[in-house]
Amino acid sequence: MxxxxxxxxxxxxxxxxxxxxxxxxxxxxxxxxxxxxxxxxxxxxxxxxxxxxxxxxxxxxxxxxxxxxxxxxxxxxxxxxxxxxxxxxxxxxxxxxxxxxxxxxxxxxxxxxxxxxxxxxxxxxxxxxxxxxxxxxxxxxxxxxxxxxxxxxxxxxxxxxxxxxxxxxxxxxxxxxxxxxxxxxxxxxxxxxxxxxxxxYGKILVxxxxxxxxxxxLGFDGEVVGDIPRGLPSIRxxxxxxxxxxxxxxxxxxxxxxxxxxxxxxxxxxxxxxxxxxxxxxxxxxxxxxxxxxxxxxxxxxxxxxxxxxxxxxxxxxxxxxxxxxxxxxxxxxxxxxxxxxxxxxxxxxxxxxxxxxxxxxxxxxxxxxxxxxxxxxxxxxxxxxxxxxxxxxxxxxxxxxxxxIGQYLFRTMRPHVAYLARHPDGPLVDADAHGLALDQRIAIIRFDGRLYFGASSFFEDKVLEVVSRLPDLRYIIIDAGGINRLDATGEQTLRRVVEDLRAIDVEVYFTRAKQQFVEVLERSGAIDYIGRDHFFDWNQQALEHLWDQMEPAYRARCPLNVPTPQAESGSWMI
Structure with a gap:
């Protein structure tokens, strides 16, 4: 009512x-x-x-x-x-x-x-x-x-x-x-x-x-309002x-x-x-x-x-x-x-x-x-x-x-912020390029801050392949998916293709901090089984622990991504 x-x-x-x-x-x-x-x-x-x-x-x-x-x-x-x-x-x-x-x-x-x-x-x-x-x-x-x-x-x-x-x-x-x-x-x-x-309030009336x-x-001879019809307007x-x-x-x-x-x-x-x-x-x-x-x-x-x-x-x-x-x-x-x-x-x-x-x-x-x-x-x-x-x-x-x-919006969504993460001396994972930090040669962590849809899929693929070309000894890529709010059909196909192409050169792809809507799309398409359910982790540190367990024991100690402080994991997502 x-x-x-x-x-x-x-x-x-x-x-x-x-x-x-x-x-x-x-x-x-x-x-x-x-x-x-x-x-x-x-x-x-x-x-x-x-x-x-x-x-x-x-x-x-x-x-x-x-x-x-x-x-x-x-x-x-x-x-x-x-x-x-x-x-x-x-x-x-x-x-x-x-x-x-x-x-x-x-x-x-x-x-x-x-x-x-x-x-x-x-x-x-x-x-x-x-x-x-x-x-x-x-x-x-x-x-x-x-x-x-x-x-x-x-x-x-x-x-x-x-x-x-x-x-x-x-x-x-x-x-x-x-x-x-x-x-x-x-x-x-x-x-x-x-x-x-x-x-x-009354000065206009004054x-x-x-x-x-x-x-x-004064007999003003300029233009005046003149006759204004008296009465209410007729309804028509x-x-x-x-x-x-x-x-x-x-x-x-x-x-x-x-x-x-x-x-x-x-x-x-x-x-x-x-x-x-x-x-x-x-x-x-x-x-x-x-x-x-x-x-x-x-x-x-x-x-x-x-x-x-x-x-x-x-x-x-x-x-x-x-x-x-x-x-x-x-x-x-x-x-x-x-x-x-x-x-x-x-x-x-x-x-x-x-x-x-x-x-x-x-x-x-x-x-x-x-x-x-x-x-x-x-x-x-x-x-x-x-x-x-x-x-x-x-x-x-x-x-x-x-x-x-609209053009600016499309450009921004087609080219969202992408960060290659490295461990800061204070503990958290941060944008390596922004902080002047070196990347680990065997494990790359990439954070994608935007929707992975048809307009941004090619940009996402280019950024993943860019880190592969930068790191010849690369064996693992961790995609920090915490910033991906939407995944459409084109984005899902791009993920499949990236995983397939990287596996062909012996590089495995893992995902962390994926949101529910992201995972649900992969569930419906069957891509999650193709990628591997064991390739998804809640936190970056969990994924790192898993990868270090698969590598020679000595590498963990010298890995630049290793946690230097107990507080690091709580801030591992920060830039």
């Missing part, structure tokens, strides 16, 4: 006065932020401001009722708005009827995809977006979002280029020819309020109120154009993955503080239903907002009821307050967007990725550059990063 109606877990808590009072305070506070933000993000999405309010009306309630997080604040966000704009912008002119219809259809598609992923429990697909890809994409997208607002801040109009950087160049050229000073002044005033006002009053009182099924659906599919998939990554990152961060369990698949269902139902109320694509979720948590929200309160405030705004927003300058909304996305520009994670792994750092940089270069076609940056990540 709780999976179908997860809100039943927290609804009984509303009987306690302190719970619902905290939720009311949090909901009203978040509403004060989402109302101006949603109008700004709607403009970023290429839609009239009222569509932002529509997207802030129903989706927060639906996401709160069917999601797993009590604090995730769903609604219009910068990233989803930009991706929506770049997806629909290639198919229709901004602000036109077709553009609005396609934006709503895109939200419906995102909702269906997320809902299906949640029902089918495919939440782990988000793992295809590695941290370096997200870092590179988020930084590039933030720059694209911020620079897309320059024309509104400067009060100029410029021709759009095929790529975003061309549009920015055109805007700069138009600004050189002449800036609209009143627009720049309004933008500066809004920025001063947003940056200088110490109060954390900036909107002050600049709207100034616009009305989005216009489904099956010729357009395939063209929106790529954008819908990008929105699904990026939106899920955003929502889960936010939800898990806050859940760590609130000690709440987050179910990825349930959150997918909640986010999917929010977009699906929202599209029936003329809303465009939405996701979780980090800033509003943080405000929701910090102001004391205890349950999803805070999102219900937030939506009620948005509803009241649509019913009664929209005439007051006529004189709201577009420059103010532009500044709200720019300051909101500045937090997405983070250089430190990129530097950390570079220090951790040059390959990861390169992936982040390439994703960043490609996203910037091909904007507004943002999906090219995402797909490039994903392909690079």
């Amino acid at each position: 709780h999976r179908l109606f997860p809100f039943l877990q927290w609804v009984p808590e509303l009987r306690r006065r302190e719970i619902w009072r905290s939720d009311v305070v949090a909901g009203v506070t978040v509403a004060a932020v989402i109302i101006p933000q949603s109008m700004a993000y709607a403009r970023l999405a290429g839609l009239p401001a009222v569509y932002g309010l529509y997207a802030a009306f129903i989706p927060p309630v639906v996401a709160a009722l069917w999601g797993s997080s009590r604090h995730l604040a769903t609604g219009p966000v910068a990233m989803a708005s930009l991706i929506s704009a770049t997806t629909v912008g290639t198919l229709a002119a901004a602000d036109g009827d077709s553009y609005m219809a396609y934006s709503i259809l895109l939200a419906l598609m995102v909702g269906v995809i997320r809902l299906l992923m949640g029902v089918l429990r495919l939440g782990n697909l988000v793992n295809f977006l590695s941290a370096p890809v997200v870092i590179g994409f988020a930084n590039a997208a933030a720059i694209v979002i911020a620079t897309s607002q320059l024309s509104n801040v400067l009060g100029v109009r410029a021709e759009s280029g095929q790529y975003h950087y061309q549009t920015v160049i055109n805007v700069v050229g138009a600004a050189v020819a002449g800036i609209h000073s009143p627009s720049l002044g309004i933008a500066a005033l809004a920025a001063a309020i947003l940056v200088g006002l110490r109060r954390r 900036a909107v109120a002050v600049t709207t009053l100034c616009s009305w009182a 099924l989005p216009r489904i154009d099956f010729d357009i659906v395939p063209q929106l599919l790529t954008g819908a998939m990008v929105l699904t993955l990026i939106g899920l990554m955003e929502a889960m990152s936010i939800a898990k961060t806050i859940a760590t503080k609130s000690k709440q369990h987050i179910d990825v698949n349930q959150e997918l269902i909640g986010q999917g239903m929010a977009n699906l139902v929202g599209s029936l109320f003329q809303g465009y694509a939405v996701s979780g907002s980090f800033s509003r979720s943080a405000i929701n948590y910090d102001t004391g929200a205890a349950t999803g009821f805070s999102s219900v309160v937030c939506s009620l405030v948005v509803m009241a705004t649509l019913l009664f307050l929209t005439p007051l927003l006529y004189h709201l300058p577009q420059a103010t909304l532009a500044v709200i967007i720019i300051l909101a996305v500045l937090s997405l520009i983070r250089v430190k994670p990129l530097l950390v990725a570079w220090r951790v792994s040059r390959a990861d750092g390169a992936t982040a940089v390439v994703t960043f550059v490609v996203t910037l270069a091909f904007a507004p076609q943002l999906h090219i940056g995402i797909f490039t990063g994903v392909l690079l990540s």
Whole structure:
């Protein structure tokens, strides 16, 4: 029952006065932020401001009722708005009827995809977006979002280029020819309020109120929001154009993955503080239903907002009821307050967007990725550059990063770490090459740290034959299989072939520390009998003792692999 109606877990808590009072305070506070933000993000999405309010009306309630997080604040966000704009912008002119219809259809598609992923429990697909890809994409997208607002801040109009950087160049050229000073002044005033006002939660509302009053009182001749239809959105099924659906599919998939990554990152961060369990698949269902139902109320694509979720948590929200309160405030705004927003300058909304996305520009994670792994750092940089270069076609940056990540993963699994072990003076068996130690000439111990599957089998065979060529007097090879987590059919055949080829030159192969799943594969295939059950040992030291018993007695004493301390066996697996 709780999976179908997860809100039943927290609804009984509303009987306690302190719970619902905290939720009311949090909901009203978040509403004060989402109302101006949603109008700004709607403009970023290429839609009239009222569509932002529509997207802030129903989706927060639906996401709160069917999601797993009590604090995730769903609604219009910068990233989803930009991706929506770049997806629909290639198919229709901004602000036109077709553009609005396609934006709503895109939200419906995102909702269906997320809902299906949640029902089918495919939440782990988000793992295809590695941290370096997200870092590179988020930084590039933030720059694209911020620079897309320059024309509104400067009060100029410029021709759009095929790529975003061309549009920015055109805007700069138009600004050189002449800036609209009143627009720049309004933008500066809004920025001063947003940056200088110490109060954390109400400053966006203050900036909107002050600049709207100034616009009305001074007869501001720049661009304003204008007429916003009064009343609630009508319920209607989005216009489904099956010729357009395939063209929106790529954008819908990008929105699904990026939106899920955003929502889960936010939800898990806050859940760590609130000690709440987050179910990825349930959150997918909640986010999917929010977009699906929202599209029936003329809303465009939405996701979780980090800033509003943080405000929701910090102001004391205890349950999803805070999102219900937030939506009620948005509803009241649509019913009664929209005439007051006529004189709201577009420059103010532009500044709200720019300051909101500045937090997405983070250089430190990129530097950390570079220090951790040059390959990861390169992936982040390439994703960043490609996203910037091909904007507004943002999906090219995402797909490039994903392909690079998959390529790196395959390369790493195809060439896992292999160590030739030698006895350290302190006792344990360690990587001989890493510690500058000599190998024993007659017994080699090889540790393979990875899956022995079709992609890595040839590499494994090469490494075994390499030690044979390095040690002409070699008689025994011990394969330390403790790091082999998976063995497939190709890996099993490779093991058979290696054992057979080495026996042909009088070299016997033994296995130690093999995991149960490794042994089970050999049992099912019959390879364990071919290799010999007496060739498997729990520990390296046991295998060594067995081999020394078969060799001349004097060799044990002089063997470099002999244990110099009683503690050696306990650390014999260490590198």
